[in-house]
Structures are given as C-alpha cells and as structure tokens.
Amino acid sequence: ADFHADLDQKLAIVPGAAFDSYENQHKDECLPGTRTDILNQIKEWAASPYREAIFWLYGIAGTGKSTISRTIAKSFSETRSLGASFFFERGEGDRGNARKLFPTIARQLAIIHPLLMPILHEAVNDNPGIAAKGLREQFDKLLFQPFKKLPLSDTSLQSVVIVIDALDECEGDGDIQLILQLLPQLQRVTTMRLQVLLTSRPDLSRFVFSKMKLDHYKDFILHNIPLEVIEHDITLFFCHRLPEIRVLHNLPTDWPGKRDLQRLITLSIPSFIFAATICRIFEELDWDPADSLSSIFTQQDDRTRLTGTYLPVLDRLLNRQNKNQKEQLVMQFRQIIGAIVVLETSLSIGALSRLLGISQRLIHLRLNPLQSVLRVPDNDITPIRLFHLSFREFLLDPVTRTKTPLGISEIETHNMLTKKCLQICQKLEENICQLPNYGSQNVEIDRQTINEYFPPELQYGCRYWAHHLVQCTELTNIAYEAYSFLQTHLLLWIEAMSLLGHALEISGIIDLLQTAIGGNAPPLILQFFHDAKRFVLKSQHIFDQAPLQVYRAGLVFLPQASIIRTIFADKHSHWISQCPLVNETWSAELQALEGHSDSVLSVAFSPDGYLLASGSKDQTVYLWDPATGTIIQILDGHSGPVNSLSFSSDSHRLATGSDDKTLRVWDLATGEELYVLEGHSNSVLSVSFSPDDRLLASGSKDQTVNLWDPATGTIIQILDGHSGPVNSLSFSSDSRRLATGSDDKTLRVWDLATGEELYVLEGHSNSVLSVSFSPDDRLLASGSEDQTVRLWDTARGSLKQTLDIYSSSFNSVVFSPDGEVLATGSANWVVRLWDLATSTLQKTIDGHMSLGFTLSAASESVAFSPDSQLLASCSADETVRLWDPMVSEITETLNEDDLEPPVDVMAFSPDGLFLASGSFESPVVCLWNTTTGALTHTLEGHSQPVTSVTFSPDSRILASSSADGTSRLWVLPIGTLKQTLRPQYGSVHSVAFSCDGRLLASCTDDGKVCIWDLTRGTIYQTIDCHSESAYSAIFSSDSSLLVVGTDDGILRVFDVATVELYHEVDGHSDWVNSLAFSPDNRLLASWSMDETVCLWAFDKGGLSEIWTYEITDDAYGFFQDGLYLQIGLSPLDVEMSFTNSVFPNISIEDGQWINLDGKRILWLPVDFRPKRFKVNGNKLALGHASGKVSFLQFCI
Structure with a gap:
C-alpha cells in the first residue's frame, strides 16, 4: 500500500521544520573544534540507556542554541539515531505554533522507521482529522499509542533522539506547558528508547521544569559556560571566517590585526549572533570592511552590542542619498522592511510584492544592501527571513527611532498591513476552488488545488488581517474596519479559512476582535459581532469538514432574527425555496x-x-x-x-x-x-x-x-x-x-x-x-x-x-x-x-x-x-x-x-399539500401544512398509539390505523372524523388505499387483512394470510390484486375479488414491514425487519426476485419515473429504461446529510436530524424525535 501518499494527503505537517529542510540549508553549524564539551555531553546522554528523557539546553539570545541543535541533528542523522527534528521560529507560520508539531514529528519518525509507517497510517485512518485535534489527542494517537504497538525487536534498545529547537518561540504559553508535560511520557515507551533534545531561552523554566521530576530531564545552561571556553570557540569562528573575507575583498593577510581581532572577540562574548552578524557585514561587496569595522567600534559606546552592530548597517543606507532620495528610502524601508519584521509569517519576495502592491524590482533593490541581517533569497518563491529575531527587536524599539529615521513604528506597520490584507481578501469568491458540490469534504481536496486558488499572500491575508487590525490604536477604527469587511465577506472568509485548515481559529479571531472593541462601537456593530460569534460556534465543526456548508447549513438553520441571516439572505434563493422553521432568536445553546x-x-x-x-x-x-x-x-x-x-x-x-x-x-x-x-x-x-x-x-x-x-x-x-x-x-x-x-x-x-x-x-x-x-x-x-x-x-x-x-x-x-x-x-x-x-x-x-x-x-x-x-x-x-x-x-x-412523542410514521398527501404524522407512543395524528410547515390540526380519536397513516389518491381522506384495533377516516382539509372502521381482529398494523380510492385494506395482528368498501363503510372481503400477523399491504394499479407482507417474511398476492391466493414467495426471514410499487407497477420493493430490501419483478401477479439489499432503515420509495429506489440513508441507482424525472433524487446519508442526485447538499445539525423522513417530488419532510416535522423544498 502507498502509505506515504495517503499520509501526505491526510496528515498535515509543517514544511521547513526539519533541520535539513530547504529553508534551513544555509544556516550555520558548529565549526570543528567548537562547542566540543556540550556536543559530547549530548552524545553521551543519548548513548546511555538509563539517562533522562529530556536534555534541556537553554541560554540567552545569541548564544548559539539553534546552531548546536542543527549540528547535533546532523550528527545523529548520520548515525541513524535521529528520529525527528522540529525547529520553531516565530514569524514562520506553523513553525511558530504547536498545531502541527506532533503530526510533523510522527511523519518523520515513520519515514525513518518503516515498521511504524503502517501503524501510523492505521492511526490516521482511525482518527480522521487528527491533525486538527488537541495536543493531548495528537500525542496519544500519533506518537504514544503507535510506539506501544510497534513490535519488539533489537531496536528496542536503540536510542532515537527527537530534536525540538527554540520551544520558547512557540506561541501560546498553554501549549508550551502541555508539550513539556507530554514529552516525559515517551520514557514509558518500551519498544524503542525515545529521547528529546530541547532548546530554549531560560524563561521556559517558569513553566514545567521547576515541577518536573529530576529523573525526567537533564539541563545545560549555555550562557554559564566558562568565558575562556566561549572565547576559544568565538576565536575559532573568526579565524575560520576572516580568511574568506580577506580573499573576497583583497585585504591584507593580517587584517584586522591582533588588537582589533581581540576587540571583536571581546565584544562578541557570549553572543555568537554578534560574531556572525559582523562577518556578514564584512562580506558585503558594496562596503569596505575597514569602514564597517570602524563604524562598529564607534557605535559601541552607549548601546548594546547588537544595536551597535545593526545601526551602522542602517546608517550607511542613508549616507549615499540626497534629501529627496532619503525621504523616498525611508518611506520604502518602512513599508518593505517594516512589513517583513511585523508579518506573522514570512513571505517570499513575490508574495510580499503582491500583498504590498510594490514591484519585485523595488523590493530587491531595498533588500540587497541588508543581506547581513536578512536572508534574502535569490528567487521569488522562497520566504525572506531574519537571521535573528534581535534585528526585529532593534527596529521596533522606540529608542531606535530616536537614533535613525529607519526605525519602524509597529502600530503604523500594523495599520498598513491591515489595509493590505483586507485589500487582498477582496479576491475571495464563493466556491473559490470550484469544488464539485457543496458537500465536498476538506479531506477530499488536495493541497495542490488549495495552493492554485490561494496564493501565499491571499492565505496570509485571510489568516492574519484581524491580528494586525487589533494592534491598531483607534478602537472605533478597528470596529468599523472589521464590520465593513465582514458584513460583505464573512461567509467568503469562513469558507477560505476552512479550506486552509483554520476553521477552528475563527471563533478565537472573533473573540480577539470583540475584546479589542469592547463596548466602543455602535450597537449594530456590537450585535453583528455577537451574531457572528454565535454563528461560528454553532457550526464551526461542519465548516472544518465541509467548507461550502457555510452557505448552506450555516445559513439555513440560523434564527429568523439573525443579522447574518438577513444580510446574506440572497444566498438561499437559488437552491432552496422552502427552509425549515427555526427559532426567532438565538437560544441559550x-x-x-x-x-x-x-x-x-x-x-x-x-x-x-x-x-x-x-x-x-x-x-x-x-x-x-x-x-x-x-x-x-x-x-x-x-x-x-x-x-x-x-x-x-x-x-x-x-x-x-x-x-x-x-x-x-x-x-x-x-x-x-x-x-x-x-x-x-x-x-x-x-x-x-x-x-x-x-x-x-x-x-x-x-x-x-x-x-x-x-x-x-x-x-x-x-x-x-x-x-x-x-x-x-x-x-x-x-x-x-x-x-x-x-x-x-x-x-x-x-x-x-x-x-x-x-x-x-x-x-x-x-x-x-x-x-x-x-x-x-x-x-x-x-x-x-x-x-x-x-x-x-x-x-x-x-x-x-x-x-x-x-x-x-x-x-x-x-x-x-x-x-x-x-x-x-x-x-x-x-x-x-x-x-x-x-x-x-x-x-x-x-x-x-x-x-x-x-x-x-x-x-x-x-x-x-x-x-x-x-x-x-x-x-x-x-x-x-x-x-x-x-x-x-x-x-x-x-x-x-x-412533551411531544417522536415521529414514527409519516405520509404526504398525493397533492403534496398535507403531511400526516403519528407516533408509536401516542394516539394522536398530526396534520401539517407542507407549504407553511405549520401544524394545522391534531386529530384525536384513537385510544392507543398510531401505527400508520396514509392518504386517499384524491387527497381528500386521511386514513390512520392504531393499536386500539381501529382504522379511522378523516376528512380534509379540516380533519373531522368521517368514519371508524373496527375489524374485530385485534390491533391494526397498517392501512392501504386502492388506486381508485374505493377500497381500504387494513392489516391486523391476527394474520387477517380486511378490505373495506369505503362507499358503504362495510367489509368487502376478509383475507386470511395463514400467519400470525399481517403487517403491510399494497394494491396493484388496477385494484384487482393485493400484495400482503406477513410476520413470517412471506409475500402473498391475493385476488381481491375472490380472495384466492394468487402467488406467494418466501423472500425474508422476518416480518415484512412495508411495500412499494414503482410508478409503472412493474417492480415491487419489500422491506423487512431482517434488515433487507428485496426488489421483485411483478408480472401478471407473479413475483420474481431481482436482488436483495441489506439495509438498517425503513425509509425507501420509488421516485416518479421509477429510476431510483431510495433505500435507507443512500440512493440506489436501479438499472432501468425509464426516462429521467424532472425532480431530483433526494436522500439522507448517515442521518446527517441531505443528498440530491447522490451529491451532498446540506448537513443537518443534531436537532434537525430525522427519526423518519419522506420525499415528495422536490420536497423533503423530516420527522424528529421532538415530535416536530421540518420541511425543505429544493429548487429544480
């Protein structure tokens, strides 16, 4: 089996998270001879079979944690002891959160360990949508349980290391805390020795490490390494990089001299980032390294080391410009570089160009002089990245703006990005991916299709516009901007977020907006956001599964007074002409x-x-x-x-x-x-x-x-x-x-x-x-x-x-x-x-x-x-x-x-104007107006529960049967009792009119069928079926024959005039509950409590079996042309030669989906799922456990 391809489709991972990904290929590793003590300690820890589950390496910014992680990951990869790696990085989309941490780790482990692949594949199939579940569930289903199922082998003693770098850059303190609670449990896996190398800044200790058992982890404080060791390693680093710089710039072989080299080393301790940034500055071809060195030394007096490094980079950008050029440069710098440092996730030059509306040529022009602080790709599809977050912190520091006009105002940049995101979201349209039907599932949509219709800048705009908006200062502006966008694009945005796999983030985003706005907006806007929140909470899980249901189930079942229902009312008209009755306002649920x-x-x-x-x-x-x-x-x-x-x-x-x-x-x-x-x-x-x-x-x-x-x-x-x-x-x-x-x-x-x-x-x-x-x-x-x-x-x-x-x-x-x-x-x-x-x-x-x-x-x-x-x-x-x-x-x-009893039996009148319903728990018959959906009459007369209802062919009479031994005839439309028919043979299971409306057959529990002459109100014939009970009956089209289904599973065909047995066939092993003829009378379907449906050819009163179909529901019936037999919760296409009906084939799948012609069209919320349903042309009636009946009519 192609497990790889299937997992690629079903288990969302984070591209670029692994140490050897394309995104990480240019990042540094430790030089030979440096970091030897810590590298050896990690290797010894991993090699020992009785060591702690977690090695926590932590240090302040710039001390080389990620470099050590990459080095050790590469080393373990070469010795086949690396299980997986995940390098968190703030501002890099899903590398900045934990949503796909465990799916990504599990996927890597399964690739490296083939025996795990089928187990993981089974786990994913058994838990659909696991990649969107909570961290606990992901950890258990994707890591802990699969490893427990792994067969014991020699590998059980093998150490497998998972490297997780920069956990402090994961958003959400709660997620970080939970990850640290879960990881030690890998010690309990006996089929393989799993260990975790974890790096972070020191403040991670405030989470769980202070409470974690000492035998669960070993820690190493990177910034507490003796200064002489750090000095040695930084010296080796400079000795490695400076010769390359001398050759690049044709500098003297002793440049920069012992004194200045020692000064650089001293300034760098303990920050390797400082040393690396200086070398990148020296490597820039447009600048003389000697001038750069002088500027760096000059700027060190009253600033931090990194500020003193970054400021010269900005100063020399300005030095070559005249006044007008400087103004233009400052504006463009704030737009382009401001966006790069404030973006929630990195974008490529191409995507940034399209988001900001700035040419790629200009972006290249402004980025090229900054290659010492930015990783500028040589193509238009790879994201632009910072070498280190300290550059972002430097640019956004208010103090920086007092030193250089190139400092960035975070609020102004968020304002600008809000506008750009909302502009790009104007490209959203209904069914943007051109899915084949409105019930299409997210799991059926491949990533290539998503990327085709959602370029990176549109994905970014959809996901992050609100994050930028709430960081603007004007509360009223936030309210109006959000309202202005959502009152026209709410449904489009929800569809987009759902297609992108972010449906469960929507309610949190609305919360974010509501919190930012508070009460600082007009009542209409505040009510709109309240309505939007309720709308999303009510249906977010179906949006997550089937994005286009935002236009269907999302709207159809909204309260009548919902603002969103009113605003988007036009979304109904083209596909549904009658919606079910709903509450006037939001309930407490x-x-x-x-x-x-x-x-x-x-x-x-x-x-x-x-x-x-x-x-x-x-x-x-x-x-x-x-x-x-x-x-x-x-x-x-x-x-x-x-x-x-x-x-x-x-x-x-x-x-x-x-x-x-x-x-x-x-x-x-x-x-x-x-x-x-x-x-x-x-x-x-x-x-x-x-x-x-x-x-x-x-x-x-x-x-x-x-x-x-x-x-x-x-x-x-x-x-x-x-x-x-x-x-x-x-x-x-x-x-x-x-x-x-x-x-x-x-x-x-x-x-x-x-x-x-x-x-x-x-x-x-x-x-x-x-x-x-x-x-x-x-x-x-x-x-x-x-x-x-x-x-x-x-x-x-x-x-x-x-x-x-x-x-x-x-x-x-x-x-x-x-x-x-x-x-x-x-x-x-x-x-x-x-x-x-x-x-x-x-x-x-x-x-x-x-x-x-x-x-x-x-x-x-x-x-x-x-x-x-x-x-x-x-x-x-x-x-x-x-x-x-x-x-x-x-x-x-x-x-x-x-409390109304549940609906157990239903029937449409032939003219489609009425529907009758009854319950096995009540003697009352309910009569419904199918146009308005209202209950018009409750017909009382039976003394025991109702067992069946059916209408006369002219829709003027309703017949009901009951456990009280009677059949009652009710005159429509007012529902007055016309006649009570009492056969004296016990409970009546069901009744059936002849096609001319003159006869009524009633099936009783003593095995007899009474045929009533309705013009006289007397018994015309009594048929003895020679069984304990007759359950169902149906007349032939000319009313000359009657087919009866009994408790012994036998179908018997009787001559109505002579009551002689014409034909019988043993087709079921339990009682035959109901019968239906095709419109041309050539086919008969029978449904039995043995959970089978049989289809019979009906020719001159004889029955011959065509097929038997296993089913567990009693809802079936022929459509007008006989082409479809609806069975249970799905339609069955019968190979027939009849012409197509003008009406769609309506069916219900799994009790949750309404299908039209075999395609999902509408998902049903819990309270609208039917206990019984009936179809009449293009109208569907849903009988509920609450005793209510809902009506939907679909446009042809």
Missing part, C-alpha cells in the same frame, strides 16, 4: 458536542476552566476544549458505563467511576491511568475529589461510600449507613463534611474526621439522585425521583424549602460557583435555573431531544464552568451541550405530558 456513541451520563469542568470532561455509556471519557468544542483527548480504560467523574482541584487529575466496579484516576497531562481503584462490589455511581485533594470519595450500588487516599490509591475508610445505592456525593468547601444521597430516599451528612453521621435528612418520597453543597456550605441541595428539589439548612440539618415542578425526576443539581443560581437537570431533557435569592424559577432550557430516547433513558447531568459563564449538560442523545446561562430564555414550564 452555544454548541452541541458530538463524539460519544451512546448515552452521556456525566459532565464536569476542570477547576481552571480549560477542560470539560464527559463520561458515557460507551465506556469512554472525552476531554473537550470548552472554548472551541473540540475533542482534546479520549480516555479509554473502563469496561462499563462511566457514571461519574471529578477533577482534582489543580486540574491535573481526573477520577472516574463506572459500572465495572472500579474507580480510575487519570493523569490529564498524558491521558494515562495513575490508579485503578478496586474495592466496591457493585457499580460505582458517584466520585468526588475533596477540595483539598486529600480524599477521593466514591458511592456505589453496593450501598457504601469508600474514602480513598488519591496519592496512594488505598482505602482510608468505608462509610456504611445507607440501605440503598449511593447515587451522589458532595464535599463541603472545607473538606470536613461529605453529603451523600441514596435510593433509600435519604441524604446523610458525614463528619470526615470521625467517619460518623452528623445527621440523616428525610423528606423525599423516592430515590435521591443528586446532592450538592452551596459554595458557602450554608445550603445543601438534593434532587429526587419524586420530582422535587429540596434545599436544606446545613447548620440545623433541616429542610428550608422545596422546589417542585412535578414534571420529571431531578437527576442533577449543582450550584453556580458564585452561589447565585442552582441548575437542575431532569429526565425530560429540561435544564432549569433557579434564582437562589428569591427561590424562583429563573429560566428553563429545553434540549437533548434529538434522538428520541424514552424519558427514562434521558438521564441528564449539568455542570457550571468556574466563572459561571457556561453551563454544560449531557443526555441520552449522545451529546454534550454548552449553554449560555445569561441568555434571557424563559420558556413555559414543561410537564412530561407536554
């Missing part, structure tokens, strides 16, 4: 987080607010970034549902409790288990760290509470007192008391110093499902299956107040950290917020109704973020939801009886 494959049972925020954890019935724990909604890591270890979880107070550990009877304590830096705690004899239902982290408590179905020492994983004490499972527990803020709630209907408060019960709180009439201390410990809240929440006075041990809604069990209660609000989660998917000052219901938030689980399965947990600004909830719908608790969303109090 910010994001729906998807990933779990079963019910989510528990959620918790880390105390530092950076993580959100969720435990699921799928036996996994997910760690999310609550700011972006992205998955950071998946913790996999439990063998049963994860019922509860709790963070330690320092956010470094997570405890989880499961049905597998264990607790597990996880190291969140690595995702590894620290302990598996065994001691309970039944499911662990609740876990909690004490606020001081000295205790870990667990409540179990075995009716006990165990207190553990989290440092050792041993049991300290067992609290025994409950007579039922312990569902919940909560520590007081001082860690001295523990409250527990149980199925025995009581709460108990324990003194942890003695292990004794302080008091037993009685009052609930059913199981206590959740307990929580208030932040000030004055209140204890309890939620119960008796449908009440009770607030207890902890000082007196007495009931203070009862909050009763009597709608559903209260499965979760939690106080906001500020103590002002109590949040409750219920089994009916409802989250309620209570104002504790008044003890009144403040807000009701409805959610988690997308998949149609029964109320008893809809267990819901809620958690506040530490700043009380976010509320998380989870449920059986497999999602975690993030809410804004500040949104003014007060909805009517819901009771269980008020």
Whole structure:
C-alpha cells in the first residue's frame, strides 16, 4: 500500500521544520573544534540507556542554541539515531505554533522507521482529522499509542533522539506547558528508547521544569559556560571566517590585526549572533570592511552590542542619498522592511510584492544592501527571513527611532498591513476552488488545488488581517474596519479559512476582535459581532469538514432574527425555496458536542476552566476544549458505563467511576491511568475529589461510600449507613463534611474526621439522585425521583424549602460557583435555573431531544464552568451541550405530558399539500401544512398509539390505523372524523388505499387483512394470510390484486375479488414491514425487519426476485419515473429504461446529510436530524424525535 501518499494527503505537517529542510540549508553549524564539551555531553546522554528523557539546553539570545541543535541533528542523522527534528521560529507560520508539531514529528519518525509507517497510517485512518485535534489527542494517537504497538525487536534498545529547537518561540504559553508535560511520557515507551533534545531561552523554566521530576530531564545552561571556553570557540569562528573575507575583498593577510581581532572577540562574548552578524557585514561587496569595522567600534559606546552592530548597517543606507532620495528610502524601508519584521509569517519576495502592491524590482533593490541581517533569497518563491529575531527587536524599539529615521513604528506597520490584507481578501469568491458540490469534504481536496486558488499572500491575508487590525490604536477604527469587511465577506472568509485548515481559529479571531472593541462601537456593530460569534460556534465543526456548508447549513438553520441571516439572505434563493422553521432568536445553546456513541451520563469542568470532561455509556471519557468544542483527548480504560467523574482541584487529575466496579484516576497531562481503584462490589455511581485533594470519595450500588487516599490509591475508610445505592456525593468547601444521597430516599451528612453521621435528612418520597453543597456550605441541595428539589439548612440539618415542578425526576443539581443560581437537570431533557435569592424559577432550557430516547433513558447531568459563564449538560442523545446561562430564555414550564412523542410514521398527501404524522407512543395524528410547515390540526380519536397513516389518491381522506384495533377516516382539509372502521381482529398494523380510492385494506395482528368498501363503510372481503400477523399491504394499479407482507417474511398476492391466493414467495426471514410499487407497477420493493430490501419483478401477479439489499432503515420509495429506489440513508441507482424525472433524487446519508442526485447538499445539525423522513417530488419532510416535522423544498 502507498502509505506515504495517503499520509501526505491526510496528515498535515509543517514544511521547513526539519533541520535539513530547504529553508534551513544555509544556516550555520558548529565549526570543528567548537562547542566540543556540550556536543559530547549530548552524545553521551543519548548513548546511555538509563539517562533522562529530556536534555534541556537553554541560554540567552545569541548564544548559539539553534546552531548546536542543527549540528547535533546532523550528527545523529548520520548515525541513524535521529528520529525527528522540529525547529520553531516565530514569524514562520506553523513553525511558530504547536498545531502541527506532533503530526510533523510522527511523519518523520515513520519515514525513518518503516515498521511504524503502517501503524501510523492505521492511526490516521482511525482518527480522521487528527491533525486538527488537541495536543493531548495528537500525542496519544500519533506518537504514544503507535510506539506501544510497534513490535519488539533489537531496536528496542536503540536510542532515537527527537530534536525540538527554540520551544520558547512557540506561541501560546498553554501549549508550551502541555508539550513539556507530554514529552516525559515517551520514557514509558518500551519498544524503542525515545529521547528529546530541547532548546530554549531560560524563561521556559517558569513553566514545567521547576515541577518536573529530576529523573525526567537533564539541563545545560549555555550562557554559564566558562568565558575562556566561549572565547576559544568565538576565536575559532573568526579565524575560520576572516580568511574568506580577506580573499573576497583583497585585504591584507593580517587584517584586522591582533588588537582589533581581540576587540571583536571581546565584544562578541557570549553572543555568537554578534560574531556572525559582523562577518556578514564584512562580506558585503558594496562596503569596505575597514569602514564597517570602524563604524562598529564607534557605535559601541552607549548601546548594546547588537544595536551597535545593526545601526551602522542602517546608517550607511542613508549616507549615499540626497534629501529627496532619503525621504523616498525611508518611506520604502518602512513599508518593505517594516512589513517583513511585523508579518506573522514570512513571505517570499513575490508574495510580499503582491500583498504590498510594490514591484519585485523595488523590493530587491531595498533588500540587497541588508543581506547581513536578512536572508534574502535569490528567487521569488522562497520566504525572506531574519537571521535573528534581535534585528526585529532593534527596529521596533522606540529608542531606535530616536537614533535613525529607519526605525519602524509597529502600530503604523500594523495599520498598513491591515489595509493590505483586507485589500487582498477582496479576491475571495464563493466556491473559490470550484469544488464539485457543496458537500465536498476538506479531506477530499488536495493541497495542490488549495495552493492554485490561494496564493501565499491571499492565505496570509485571510489568516492574519484581524491580528494586525487589533494592534491598531483607534478602537472605533478597528470596529468599523472589521464590520465593513465582514458584513460583505464573512461567509467568503469562513469558507477560505476552512479550506486552509483554520476553521477552528475563527471563533478565537472573533473573540480577539470583540475584546479589542469592547463596548466602543455602535450597537449594530456590537450585535453583528455577537451574531457572528454565535454563528461560528454553532457550526464551526461542519465548516472544518465541509467548507461550502457555510452557505448552506450555516445559513439555513440560523434564527429568523439573525443579522447574518438577513444580510446574506440572497444566498438561499437559488437552491432552496422552502427552509425549515427555526427559532426567532438565538437560544441559550452555544454548541452541541458530538463524539460519544451512546448515552452521556456525566459532565464536569476542570477547576481552571480549560477542560470539560464527559463520561458515557460507551465506556469512554472525552476531554473537550470548552472554548472551541473540540475533542482534546479520549480516555479509554473502563469496561462499563462511566457514571461519574471529578477533577482534582489543580486540574491535573481526573477520577472516574463506572459500572465495572472500579474507580480510575487519570493523569490529564498524558491521558494515562495513575490508579485503578478496586474495592466496591457493585457499580460505582458517584466520585468526588475533596477540595483539598486529600480524599477521593466514591458511592456505589453496593450501598457504601469508600474514602480513598488519591496519592496512594488505598482505602482510608468505608462509610456504611445507607440501605440503598449511593447515587451522589458532595464535599463541603472545607473538606470536613461529605453529603451523600441514596435510593433509600435519604441524604446523610458525614463528619470526615470521625467517619460518623452528623445527621440523616428525610423528606423525599423516592430515590435521591443528586446532592450538592452551596459554595458557602450554608445550603445543601438534593434532587429526587419524586420530582422535587429540596434545599436544606446545613447548620440545623433541616429542610428550608422545596422546589417542585412535578414534571420529571431531578437527576442533577449543582450550584453556580458564585452561589447565585442552582441548575437542575431532569429526565425530560429540561435544564432549569433557579434564582437562589428569591427561590424562583429563573429560566428553563429545553434540549437533548434529538434522538428520541424514552424519558427514562434521558438521564441528564449539568455542570457550571468556574466563572459561571457556561453551563454544560449531557443526555441520552449522545451529546454534550454548552449553554449560555445569561441568555434571557424563559420558556413555559414543561410537564412530561407536554412533551411531544417522536415521529414514527409519516405520509404526504398525493397533492403534496398535507403531511400526516403519528407516533408509536401516542394516539394522536398530526396534520401539517407542507407549504407553511405549520401544524394545522391534531386529530384525536384513537385510544392507543398510531401505527400508520396514509392518504386517499384524491387527497381528500386521511386514513390512520392504531393499536386500539381501529382504522379511522378523516376528512380534509379540516380533519373531522368521517368514519371508524373496527375489524374485530385485534390491533391494526397498517392501512392501504386502492388506486381508485374505493377500497381500504387494513392489516391486523391476527394474520387477517380486511378490505373495506369505503362507499358503504362495510367489509368487502376478509383475507386470511395463514400467519400470525399481517403487517403491510399494497394494491396493484388496477385494484384487482393485493400484495400482503406477513410476520413470517412471506409475500402473498391475493385476488381481491375472490380472495384466492394468487402467488406467494418466501423472500425474508422476518416480518415484512412495508411495500412499494414503482410508478409503472412493474417492480415491487419489500422491506423487512431482517434488515433487507428485496426488489421483485411483478408480472401478471407473479413475483420474481431481482436482488436483495441489506439495509438498517425503513425509509425507501420509488421516485416518479421509477429510476431510483431510495433505500435507507443512500440512493440506489436501479438499472432501468425509464426516462429521467424532472425532480431530483433526494436522500439522507448517515442521518446527517441531505443528498440530491447522490451529491451532498446540506448537513443537518443534531436537532434537525430525522427519526423518519419522506420525499415528495422536490420536497423533503423530516420527522424528529421532538415530535416536530421540518420541511425543505429544493429548487429544480
């Protein structure tokens, strides 16, 4: 298999990061005889099998860290002990951040070690989009786990070194800290000895090194090398470079003389950058080295060494110019060199020319005299780079502007680059890459296509315009500039960012703009940015997967009053003529987080607010970034549902409790288990760290509470007192008391110093499902299956107040950290917020109704973020939801009886004006206006749930069947009951009209089919199918034959007039649920509970099988011309000779995508995914678990 090509497509890496990349080919290495001590120490460290995982080499700027890194990387490469290298460099795009650090390292390791290649390839395929995931997830899936799977061999003793240079130049302190937490875990790999050489400036010590175990790293302080050693090495450097300079300029063989040479050496100590820069100045052909030497010595009096080196370079640029030329030079210098030093990532001369609108010739003219401080390429495609960041610092230093007119104003340069970036972004257009359809996935688009439509300057402008804008001074200007651009280009910009792989950065950029603006803008602009933020948060993950969905799903499901929906309304008209009904305004829901494959049972925020954890019935724990909604890591270890979880107070550990009877304590830096705690004899239902982290408590179905020492994983004490499972527990803020709630209907408060019960709180009439201390410990809240929440006075041990809604069990209660609000989660998917000052219901938030689980399965947990600004909830719908608790969303109090049951059956009227829906959980039939999407009538009459609905051919009568043994006929359009047909044969599974509308067949659960004469309202015929139950029936086009599907999987064809069995065929192994004829009556399709669809040729009443197709959904039907049979969630093209339909082939794929003619056109958010769907021409009806029906009509 071509693993290399596939990984090139799926695993994004950073070009130019490796030590031997094209970008690094001209950078210096250590001269022979220099740096010998440190190089030898590194080699000895790497050769020893029992040394530390990390060698940290650090030193102040200019001491040669990167030169040593390149030298050692080359040396290890030659001995085949180099695993990978990554050279960070600020201002070099993704070399300046950690987004692709681990993918780049993993890719290099797999190239060097072929056995790793198929393992890495499997990991990438098993984790789509891993390159965009969090660092923890990347480290685990791309490095740690693949190496654990590597087969043991002689290489297990081999040292493999990863070189990471200039980690301090990585943006984001949080990322640096996390990298330093993760890297020591490579020591735990046994299949190969992995070590890391890490270089940085000294200030990296403020992160993790001060806390890291001494056996994890070895350090070396580069600027503390004895001065005589540094002097020796710098002397060798000058002795190596000066002869070349003498030859270049035809200088005397003793130039510059012993005295001046010694002075240069002294000035250079300890900075090799100083020495290297001086030599590059001497090498310039346009300048006399003797003059340069004199200028350098002259400028040293009152300035730092590097300033005294750089200033002469600028001075001599000006010396040759007259007044007018100087003014022009200064202006051009500030534009060109100012841009180079302020750019977020380096650009080539060609790209810089196009961005700034300055000719390449002029840029070359201004750069050529600066080749001692800038790496100026000899082509127009290689980026221009600084030799050292100190040149940037020098130019931007306000003091420099007092010494030379060539000093750069950072603010003015950001202003200029903002304008240039926004100008270049005017080139954006819809579907800029000319993708074949609006559901095209990012993974399907090759990099060559992206680069063809996005030249480097356009990529730069899209990604960084806002970074420059927020560093301008005028807040009002920032607001108007951003608003002016985004009100016309928001969708285009989001598309571009998504295509470029930066979709998950968009919400952060909008945050950046909002923070910079504050309240300093008109209300309309402030509202626009609020709207934009909600828009991006809601759909950023689909934008990341399918960029063009910004014009489809992004807009279609926006609230009606959304500013963005209004501004970009014209984007709808050409492809969709009817959109589904949506909320009028933004709800409290910010994001729906998807990933779990079963019910989510528990959620918790880390105390530092950076993580959100969720435990699921799928036996996994997910760690999310609550700011972006992205998955950071998946913790996999439990063998049963994860019922509860709790963070330690320092956010470094997570405890989880499961049905597998264990607790597990996880190291969140690595995702590894620290302990598996065994001691309970039944499911662990609740876990909690004490606020001081000295205790870990667990409540179990075995009716006990165990207190553990989290440092050792041993049991300290067992609290025994409950007579039922312990569902919940909560520590007081001082860690001295523990409250527990149980199925025995009581709460108990324990003194942890003695292990004794302080008091037993009685009052609930059913199981206590959740307990929580208030932040000030004055209140204890309890939620119960008796449908009440009770607030207890902890000082007196007495009931203070009862909050009763009597709608559903209260499965979760939690106080906001500020103590002002109590949040409750219920089994009916409802989250309620209570104002504790008044003890009144403040807000009701409805959610988690997308998949149609029964109320008893809809267990819901809620958690506040530490700043009380976010509320998380989870449920059986497999999602975690993030809410804004500040949104003014007060909805009517819901009771269980008020919740609409899920849609299970649907039918369009033949004229397309109506749709009828019913539920297997309700006796009510709903009638919908398909034009407006409104529910027009609820038809009540059945006493048991509805089993099917169907319309007469003239659309004037609606027939419904029910488990109550009746079929009912309703007159349209007002929905009055016309007739009740009671066959006396038990429950009616389904009904079917004859094509002339005169007969109605009803299938019953005793194996009979009653055929009703609708003109008389009497039974015309009764057919005995000789089976236990008849499930489905359909008339032939002339109404003379009836095909019946039964519980035994047999299809039987009966003569309607004589009820004689005409033909039968055994096609399925389970009951036949539904039947459909093609429009010409020549084909019959049957769908069975054995999860197969059979296609039959229907000729003169006989059936002969054409094919059988395995399927797991009941949505199928022929289109108008019979060309397509829609099966389940994808269309199947049947080879037929019929003409094409004027309507598109509409289908649903994976429950998430609407397809037109086999192409993805619209992604469906969680709450719009259907439980059932029906197609009528170019109109699609989606029946939801909430009981609602959404309608979409597509333009032909």
